[in-house]
Amino acid sequence: MTKKRTLDQDKVLTAATNIVRNEGLKTLTLPKLAHELDIRTQSLYNYIANLDELISLIGARLVYKLRQKIKDGIVGLSGTEALIKFADIARDFLIDEGTLGIVIFYLHEYPKESTFNHEAQMLVELLNQVIDSSHIDQGNDEPFSHALIGSVLGFVFIETSGFYKDETFASSTKSYHQMINRIITPSGELA
Incomplete structure (x- = not known):
């Protein structure tokens, strides 16, 4: 049989x-x-089709899962509170995913029409919707969303790479929130 x-x-x-x-x-x-x-x-x-497609599909699945977590996590929030929560969920998600979260750092290697890039664009669109609804006057959304995404990814990269050996999770979280607040409220007024 x-x-x-x-x-x-x-x-x-x-x-x-x-x-x-x-x-x-x-x-x-x-x-x-x-x-x-x-x-x-x-x-x-x-x-x-090949290993590249496999990694693209893994990345797409990961970004989809992140987007769903963010959508669920920001329900009922608005303004700077929604932006901070968006950033917090993204950071926590990438840290929790551990070595799997690293896949996101390979997005640039995939064509714009890939499933991976499509899911990433949907995540950026969600962020832009949150920015628009926050009524924060940042002018064009693009530089603001670039700064926020780049800061979150860069911070997580440094944090998970162990650059700051003596830093505790609590002190890292405090630094992270200071950075996010400076991006969201560059005038210096903490959100």
Whole structure:
């Protein structure tokens, strides 16, 4: 009797995500993933085109999950409170995801039409909606959203890289909030 396979793209992505989460992005290879799924490497091509597409799909799934968390977390908030909560959720999410969160830093390597970039654009659109509804006079939303996104990603990168060895999570959080407040209220009035 032949063993019936119940494999689909979702299961492939879940297995690949687990490899990245547990061992890091650099350890993800198609042979390793195939071994994990107990299939031949060639069989993976029924679900993905190549390793780049696989990483793009993992990234898209990650950004989608982040966007949903932010949407749920800012319900009922407005103004600077919503912007601060947006930034806090993003930071906490990336820290909680650990090695999987690193995938976001590879977004620039994927074409604009990739699923990964599409999900990232939807996240930026959500941020721009929050900026617009905050009535903060920053002029054009683009430089403001760039500054906020870049600051959150840069801070998380530095924080998770261990640049500041003696920094506690509490002191890092305090520094993070000071940075976010300076971006949101550059006049110096803390939100």
